[in-house]
Amino acid sequence: MTTVELVPLLAGEVALTARFEYAPTGPLPAERTLLAQALGVRRHWAPVPAFLLRHPEHGDTLVDAGLDPSAERDPAATLGPASGRLFGWRVKPLRPQLDALGAEPRRVLLTHAHSDHVSGLGQFPGIPIVLDRREWDATFARGSWLNGYVPRVLEKRLTLQSLEVEDAPAYGPFGHAIDLFGDGSIRVIGTPGHSIGHCSVLLRTAGREVLLCGDAAGSERQLHEPRTSAIFVDRAQSLDSLNRIVAWHREHPEALVVPGHDPGWTAWHDRRAA
Ligand SMILES: [Zn+2]
Numbered sequence: 001m002t003t004v005e006l007v008p009l010l011a012g013e014v015a016l017t018a019r020f021e022y023a024p025t026g027p028l029p030a031e032r033t034l035l036a037q038a039l040g041v042r043r044h045w046a047p048v049p050a051f052l053l054r055h056p057e058h059g060d061t062l063v064d065a066g067l068d069p070s071a072e073r074d075p076a077a078t079l080g081p082a083s084g085r086l087f088g089w090r091v092k093p094l095r096p097q098l099d100a101l102g103a104e105p106r107r108v109l110l111t112h113a114h115s116d117h118v119s120g121l122g123q124f125p126g127i128p129i130v131l132d133r134r135e136w137d138a139t140f141a142r143g144s145w146l147n148g149y150v151p152r153v154l155e156k157r158l159t160l161q162s163l164e165v166e167d168a169p170a171y172g173p174f175g176h177a178i179d180l181f182g183d184g185s186i187r188v189i190g191t192p193g194h195s196i197g198h199c200s201v202l203l204r205t206a207g208r209e210v211l212l213c214g215d216a217a218g219s220e221r222q223l224h225e226p227r228t229s230a231i232f233v234d235r236a237q238s239l240d241s242l243n244r245i246v247a248w249h250r251e252h253p254e255a256l257v258v259p260g261h262d263p264g265w266t267a268w269h270d271r272r273a274a
Contacts, residue, residue, distance in 0.1 A: 002183040003206045004061075007052040008258075009097055010266065011066020011120060013045040015088030021046070021219035021261060023230040033230035037086050046261040048116050050094055051212055052103055053203060058181050062098070062105040063201055063212060065120035067091045068153075078119040078153060080145045095123040107161070109180070109188070111214030111260075112198040113139045114148040121153055128159035130180075132190070134197030136162055147195075147233070165190040165199060173247040177202070191216035191245065193238025194231060200245065209255040211248065216241045217259040223249065 017036040023029040036042075051063040068078035072091045076084030098105065107128045110117055113135040121129065139149045163178055165188060171177030176190035187202040194215045201212040216238070218229040226246055232238040249257050258265065 001204070002056065002181075002185045003204050004185045005054040006203055006205050006210055007054065007101060007103075008265075009050040009052060009066070009094060010047055010092050011050045011064070011094050012048040012071070012089060012091040012116075013266070014048055014090075014116060014261070015043045016046045016261065018042045018044065020230050022221055023228050025227075029228075029235075030230050030232070034086065043088070044263060045090070045266075046263055047266040048261070049258075049265055050120075051201075052098065052101065052105070053109075053186060054103070055181065055185060059106045060098075060103045061180075061186065062094070062103075062108045062124070064111055064117045064214070065108050065124065066094045067116060068119040068122050069093045071119060078122070078150065079115040080148070080150045082145055083115040083148055083150075093123060094120055109186075109201065110135070111200065111212070111216075112195040113150075113154060114195060114215070115150045115153075117214075118153050119150060121157065126159070128161055129154075129157050130161045130163060130188075132165045132188075132197030132199055133162040134166070134192075135195060136160065136197075138196050148231070163188060163199075165197065171202075172251065173244045175244070191241035193234050193236075193241045194229065196233050198241070209252055211245065211255060211257045213245060213257060213259050215260040217245055217257070219259050219262045220264055223257060223259065 019033040050066045053061040070077050071089045075089050109130040139154050165176050168176040168178045174189045178188045180186040185204050189200045191200045192198050203210045226242045228238040
């Protein structure tokens with residue numbers, strides 16, 4: 001049974017209002033959250049994670065590309081005007097971290113194409129990206145920057161392996177999953193709702209299964225009291241994806257489920273690094 005080695009990475013941090021990870025109930029949750037974000041209500045630093053997956057035959061895969069090094073001093077340059085202005089950013093460039101590990105990513109698998117997951121791609125020129133086709137299309141839709149996409153980062157990517165996730169068969173409680181290498185070690189799981197083609201990544205490591213939620217679950221709290229985060233393209237679909245993650249975890253209590261931007265992740269990452 002083929003397994004991968006998982007190396008958690010920290011690509012930086014983003015200053016978020018607490019409502020981001022746990023949307024307020026009632027009408028206009030996204031709009032109210034963006035107002036709280038703009039006013040700086042209860043901001044805290046949340047991690048921007050990335051993950052290195054080391055496969056014995058297929059080499060290194062980077063999951064999400066984190067932040068471009070310029071994002072700290074000039075966030076609008078690679079994060080776009082919306083993300084650049086609304087949030088505060090701290091950057092930990094991924095390239096030196098990977099070099100220190102002797103890693104050579106052969107592909108970057110993107111959970112989705114929001115700016116805090118793709119803007120760091122400039123550190124990996126020429127390396128193919130793997131992305132749900134719907135996310136690729138959404139990136140180049142008119143006005144996509146208002147939804148957190150950064151077309152100018154992705155338009156330079158000539159090598160794209162697009163995934164037709166919505167055509168893939170079901171896997172457990174999940175509606176669609178693609179077995180990336182055909183050996184069960186890395187599965188790309190359709191968890192749409194936060195964005196139109198959002199995917200989570202299910203791994204088999206030597207010790208246990210690990211589900212990298214991406215932004216389908218932004219915080220640990222959402223896994224215990226399912227409620228969407230404030231950012232979604234389809235709220236019902238986002239909640240449905242979250243409920244499927246919770247259902248999968250109930251069936252696999254020994255597995256590790258990693259939310260996308262939980263402040264606890266930073267401490268967990270630092271402990272492992274120590
Ligand atoms: Zn996102």
